[in-house]
Amino acid sequence: MSHIVFLLVPGVHLLDLAGPAQVFSTAAGFGHPYTLSYVAEQPQVTTAQGLPLVAGLDWPELGPGDLIVVPGWRAVTLADAPALGSATLKVLRDHHAGGGTVASVCAGAEALGQAGLLDGRRCTTHHDVQDELARRHPGAVVVRDVLFTADDRVITSAGIASGIDLALHLVATDHGPAAAAQAAREMVVYARRNGHEPQSSAMLRHRSHLDDTVHRAQNLIDARFDRPLPLPALAAAVGVSERTLTRLFGRATGLTPLRYQQTLRLERAQHLISHGATIDAAARSVGFEDPRMLRRLRARTV
DSSP: OEEEEEEEOOTTTTHHHHHHHHHHHHHHHHOOOOOOOEEEESSSETTTTTOOOOBBSSSSOOOTEEEEEOOOOOOOOGGGOOOHHHHHHHHEEEEOOOOOOOOEEEGGGHHHHTTTTTTTTTOOOOEEEEEEHHOOOOOOOOSSOOOOEEEETEEEESTTTTHHHHHHHHHHHHHOHHHHHHHHHTTTTTOOOEEEEEEESSHHHOOOOOOHHHHHHHOOOHHHTTTTTHHHHHHHHHTSSSHHHHHHHHHHHSOOHHHHHHHHHHHHHHHHHTTOOOOHHHHHHHHHSSSHHHHHHHHOOO
């Protein structure tokens, strides 16, 4: 089970907190094992928008599979940030040193910097304070104009709505892109990626149509893209002929059902490879019996 702990500081921005919390809560509602907790250095924290929040004072016991998120706060400069106590910064350091993941939204990167977790790592923050973050933490590699960065279990995002992108990325990492796409659709948000990855997942890139039959077929493929799904079975499941499904699918998405499934497999395999998996292992994980198929698809994409 993944325990998600949000560290709340005075002046925390509601959306910096609520966006990622909603993603993990939505994913939990679909059966993924997330538990959410909220911790602060004082029992009540007033948000930047004036809403008082109640948080716990004691940190839960955390393990390598758990996550600490530091949402951003309202401050003209990072130098104006609320001071975090040495005990709190030690929790951040110790959790990461023990194999856990830490993340920040917007100005929350300053807390990770104070804990020494940005040194030698790629990171980002809100565009208004990127230069200041680089000055305050010269050991950090500040990446500008990206939604989020991930480097050695230190995840940082640009701020506000990009905290949702960060959380969707983590859900995809934990449980696969289908889980992230399911949460994104439930929240009615556009699932985006970052850096060298596509700026939108294949699942949502081909969902901007109104054909209910094709959506139902895509739902089945999304859930089972790593398993064989013959066209006759797919067509029967959505109640149309093979020829009709192929025609409707092509008109709505520009792809055949098989090509759509291959696109999902390729995207997931690329993600696994970027996180250290071999091509053979990635191919098996996404359902290719022969790794040569994955190599051909990758070559075709390049």
